Amino acid sequence: MRNLLYILFFVVGTVQAQTKMTSSEAKALKEKVKALALTTNSIVSDFTQYKHMDFLSEDIVTKGNMAFKSPDLLKWAYEEPFKYQVIFKNETLYIDDEGKKSNVDLGSNKMFKELNALIVKSVKGDMFDDQAFDISYFKVDHHDEVYFAPKDTRFSKFIKTFQITFNEQGDVVQVKMVEPSGEYTKIVFSNKVLNAPLDDKMFAH
Numbered sequence: 411m412r413n414l415l416y417i418l419f420f421v422v423g424t425v426q427a428q429t430k431m432t433s434s435e436a437k438a439l440k441e442k443v444k445a446l447a448l449t450t451n452s453i454v455s456d457f458t459q460y461k462h463m464d465f466l467s468e469d470i471v472t473k474g475n476m477a478f479k480s481p482d483l484l485k486w487a488y489e490e491p492f493k494y495q496v497i498f499k500n501e502t503l504y505i506d507d508e509g510k511k512s513n514v515d516l517g518s519n520k521m522f523k524e525l526n527a528l529i530v531k532s533v534k535g536d537m538f539d540d541q542a543f544d545i546s547y548f549k550v551d552h553h554d555e556v557y558f559a560p561k562d563t564r565f566s567k568f569i570k571t572f573q574i575t576f577n578e579q580g581d582v583v584q585v586k587m588v589e590p591s592g593e594y595t596k597i598v599f600s601n602k603v604l605n606a607p608l609d610d611k612m613f614a615h
Contacts, residue, residue, distance in 0.1 A: 428555070431547035439547065439554050440538050442580035447536035453478040455602035459488075462594050476599070478533050483613045497615050498529065504615035511615070521564055535574055535582040543572075553577060566590075 431439070454477050461470040474488040488494040495506040501517030516522040531537045538545065543558040558572040568589065575584035581604070586596040 428548050428550045431549055431554070435549070436547035439556070439576065439580065443535045443576060444538065446580045447534040449605075450534055451480045451605050452608045453533060453602065453604055454606055454608070455599045457486075457600065458598045460596040460598075462596070464591070464593055476533070477608060477612055478530070479608045479610070479613065482527075482530050483610070484530055484533065485613055497613055499613055499615065506615070513615075525565075532572060532574065532585055533582065535576060535580070537572065537574070550575070553583065 454475070456475050457473070459472045459474075461472075463470070472488050472492070473490040474486065474494075476487070477483075477485045482498065484498040486496050493506075493508045497504040497506075498516075501515070501523060503514040503516055503522075505512045505514070514522070516525075528537070537543065537556075537558050542562065543560060545559075546557040548555045548557070554576045556574050556576070558574070560566045560569055560572075570588045570590045573586040573588060574582055575586075577583050581602070582599065583602075584596065584598050586594055588594040
């Protein structure tokens, strides 16, 4: 169960000046992010993932590319230092581990189905649900950062916070998933392109 949850959360330090946003700043950011999310039909991006574990002296670094197509097609393809691919499609998680394929039915499990929807929302940044999360807003250097702490105990025992960093346009540039232990998975996006035409064949499994 725990390993599967980690796969579902993106299979997911320098000291920075952080100040809490005013309510008006938080409202403006939320509106900007929601407006961008509504007009985003596809996303393609490279990414670098950092897995921080307390017993390791250095983070585990992996690289790859991500593709999203509205409403809920999502692919994470890890290229370095190994080949690993996960595709979220039709309420199913398809896994290709260097040629060894398997799949998980997300639709038959309410919790996994909710996690699938959460992952799609996190890619677009639109997770502003006060009923599902305790939400905190911060300004960090030249970016905006929002912490989403799950209220549902099913999630909070695995995930302490989602920390999403936005650029000035309201686009997601980094997602960090912090576990209750303090260990975390951080994904930094680069070479990101919005609304490029994507063929469904890209999500073949």
